Amino acid sequence: NAGVTQTPKFQVLKTGQSMTLQCAQDMNHEYMSWYRQDPGMGLRLIHYSVGAGITDQGEVPNGYNVSRSTTEDFPLRLLSAAPSQTSVYFCASSLPPKGTSYNEQFFGPGTRLTVL
Amino acid sequence: AQKVTQAQTEISVVEKEDVTLDCVYETRDTTYYLFWYKQPPSGELVFLIRRNSFDEQNEISGRYSWNFQKSTSSFNFTITASQVVDSAVYFCALSVPGTGRRALTFGSGTRLQVQP
Numbered sequence: 001n002a003g004v005t006q007t008p009k010f011q012v013l014k015t016g017q018s019m020t021l022q023c024a025q026d027m028n029h030e031y032m033s034w035y036r037q038d039p040g041m042g043l044r045l046i047h048y049s050v051g052a053g054i055t056d057q058g059e060v061p062n063g064y065n066v067s068r069s070t071t072e073d074f075p076l077r078l079l080s081a082a083p084s085q086t087s088v089y090f091c092a093s094s095l096p097p098k099g100t101s102y103n104e105q106f107f108g109p110g111t112r113l114t115v116l
Numbered sequence: 117a118q119k120v121t122q123a124q125t126e127i128s129v130v131e132k133e134d135v136t137l138d139c140v141y142e143t144r145d146t147t148y149y150l151f152w153y154k155q156p157p158s159g160e161l162v163f164l165i166r167r168n169s170f171d172e173q174n175e176i177s178g179r180y181s182w183n184f185q186k187s188t189s190s191f192n193f194t195i196t197a198s199q200v201v202d203s204a205v206y207f208c209a210l211s212v213p214g215t216g217r218r219a220l221t222f223g224s225g226t227r228l229q230v231q232p
Binding site: 035110 | 120161211214
């Protein structure tokens with residue numbers, strides 16, 4: 001298993017450009033999510049999905065769109081990039097919970113995005 | 117709402133010293149999970165430990181130990197006889213199962229520098 005993969009590893013955009021950060025997992029995990037990491041702020045949830053066709057907003061969703069057409073893929077779209085979106089983006093996946101159980105979240109290697 | 121506080125922004129120690137990283141959490145839920153992640157200079161997130169709210173036993177794994185105290189809402193992490201390879205950013209995180217998000221709420225992280 002490749003686990004959680006993210007592409008690209010690095011990206012530089014100009015303000016106003018659009019792009020899609022790719023995330024894929026081969027573990028048949030229903031739950032996938034996107035976090036951004038900013039200096040001094042830890043990781044914050046952007047969007048998440050509990051299964052194909054189902055997405056919802058996290059803590060900081062503005063400026064980002066997501067869709068989930070397959071179990072494997074969960075792309076994150078920046079429609080009009082802004083310097084405030086300069087960050088490191090992490091994708092994560094896990095199996096769904098049963099009651100109050102917890103299933104470990106697996107993180108991808110991250111995408112470092114700079115918006116000029 | 118959940119919150120995780122890591123008051124120590126940066127700690128610098130000399131190799132072989134012991135060091136404790138503090139983590140204080142807030143949640144109204146009685147069932148929750150606490151985590152520690154390590155982020156080395158290479159940038160990936162490395163899972164270290166998970167502890168559920170019903171298990172207050174301390175845990176030791178080699179040079180690492182964790183002290184979970186519900187009475188003070190703390191989940192502190194101690195590295196004994198620190199080594200240069202321990203230099204990293206360490207994140208404490210909290211998850212509350214039973215919610216659709218299943219998100220991890222991260223602290224802001226503590227940067228540990230171990231000098232040779």
